[in-house]
Amino acid sequence: MKPRDRFLSALAGKNLDYPPVWLMRQAGRYLPEYRALKENYSFLQMVQSPELAAEVTLQPIQRYAFDAAIIFSDILVIPEAMGLPYDFPSGGGIRMERAIQSAADIAALSPDAVTDRLRYVFDALQIVRKELNNETALIGFSGAPWTLAAYMLEGGSSRDFAKAKALFYTEPKLYHQLLEKITAAVIAYLEEQIKAGADAVQLFDSWAGILSYRSYYEMSGQYLRQIVKAIKGKAPVIVFAKGAHQWLELLISADADALGFDWSLPISAFRDKAPAAMAVQGNLDPAILLSNPETIRAEIKAILKSMENKAGWIFNLGHGILPATPLDNVSVLLQTIRKE
Numbered sequence: 001m002k003p004r005d006r007f008l009s010a011l012a013g014k015n016l017d018y019p020p021v022w023l024m025r026q027a028g029r030y031l032p033e034y035r036a037l038k039e040n041y042s043f044l045q046m047v048q049s050p051e052l053a054a055e056v057t058l059q060p061i062q063r064y065a066f067d068a069a070i071i072f073s074d075i076l077v078i079p080e081a082m083g084l085p086y087d088f089p090s091g092g093g094i095r096m097e098r099a100i101q102s103a104a105d106i107a108a109l110s111p112d113a114v115t116d117r118l119r120y121v122f123d124a125l126q127i128v129r130k131e132l133n134n135e136t137a138l139i140g141f142s143g144a145p146w147t148l149a150a151y152m153l154e155g156g157s158s159r160d161f162a163k164a165k166a167l168f169y170t171e172p173k174l175y176h177q178l179l180e181k182i183t184a185a186v187i188a189y190l191e192e193q194i195k196a197g198a199d200a201v202q203l204f205d206s207w208a209g210i211l212s213y214r215s216y217y218e219m220s221g222q223y224l225r226q227i228v229k230a231i232k233g234k235a236p237v238i239v240f241a242k243g244a245h246q247w248l249e250l251l252i253s254a255d256a257d258a259l260g261f262d263w264s265l266p267i268s269a270f271r272d273k274a275p276a277a278m279a280v281q282g283n284l285d286p287a288i289l290l291s292n293p294e295t296i297r298a299e300i301k302a303i304l305k306s307m308e309n310k311a312g313w314i315f316n317l318g319h320g321i322l323p324a325t326p327l328d329n330v331s332v333l334l335q336t337i338r339k340e
Contacts, residue, residue, distance in 0.1 A: 075143030099155030129197030209243020263318030
C-alpha cells in the first residue's frame with residue numbers, strides 16, 4: 001500500500017497492520033539539511049519563499065519516507081495576512097507588531113485578502129504535491145482561532161495569555177468579533193490549501209489547555225466546529241488541541257475526522273472513547289526520542305500493544321519533535337513501527 005493510501009485509510013477509520021507515521025514539526029531544527037538552509041535564510045524567508053518552503057517540507061520525506069508530509073509554514077501567517085505582522089526577537093519567543101486592544105483594532109483587521117497574501121503557501125503546496133505525486137500524503141494546516149487570537153491580543157508570547165482571556169470575560173462581544181474574523185480567514189485559507197493539493201488539513205489549538213472547562217467551548221470549541229463544518233467533505237480535518245484531554249466530549253463535538261492528542265493519557269483510552277468513525281492521532285512523548293534505542297523501542301511497543309486491533313490510528317508524537325533529537329532515534333522509531 002502506498003504511504004498516501006495508508007495515511008488516508010487510517011483517517012477513514014480502517015484497521016491496518018501498522019499505523020501510518022508522520023511527526024509534528026518533522027521538518028524541524030533536528031535535521032542538518034534544515035540547519036544548513038537556516039545559515040543562509042531566516043525562518044520567515046523560508047516560510048515566504050515557495051521554493052524554500054517546499055524544499056524544507058520534502059527534507060524529512062527524502063530522509064525518512066514518512067507516510068505524510070506537512071507543509072512548512074507557520075500558524076501566524078494568518079494574523080500577518082489580516083494586517084498584523086510578527087517576528088522573532090533575538091531574545092526568543094514571538095513578537096507581534098502590536099497587540100489588539102480595541103474595537104478599532106479589530107475593525108482594522110481584514111480576512112478578505114488572506115488568500116491573496118498567502119499565495120506563497122499555496123504555491124509551495126503545489127510544488128510539493130508535484131514532487132510527491134500520489135505516493136505520499138500532503139497535509140496543510142492552520143492555527144486554531146483561539147490560539148491565533150491569544151498571540152494577537154497579547155502582542156506575542158506569554159506564559160498565561162491573561163490579557164487574551166480577560167477580553168472574553170470583560171468584553172465578550174469584542175472577543176467574538178475578533179474570533180469570527182479569524183475563523184472566516186482560517187476557512188478561506190484551508191479551502192485554498194486543499195485546492196492547491198493538500199490531502200488533509202490540521203488545526204493546531206496549541207493553547208487550548210490553558211482555558212477553563214466552562215469557557216473552552218465558547219472561547220475555542222465552537223469556532224473549531226464552524227471550521228470543520230465548512231471544510232467537511234472537501235478534505236479530512238484533524239484537530240490537535242494540546243493539553244485539552246480533560247474535555248474530550250467537547251473536542252468530539254467539533255466533529256473532526258481525527259483528533260490528535262498529547263502524551264498525558266494513553267492513546268488507547270482516547271480510541272475507546274472517541275466515535276468509531278473518528279480517527280485518533282498520537283501520542284509518544286517527544287522527549288523519549290532523546291533517550292536510547294532500547295527505551296524508544298520499549299515505549300513504542302507498549303503503545304502498539306495497547307492499540308492492537310484498534311482501527312483509525314495515525315502514529316505521531318504528542319507534540320513537536322525536539323531540536324536535539326538524534327537522527328538515528330527517528331530511524332529506530334520508524335523501524336519499530338514498521339517492524340523492519
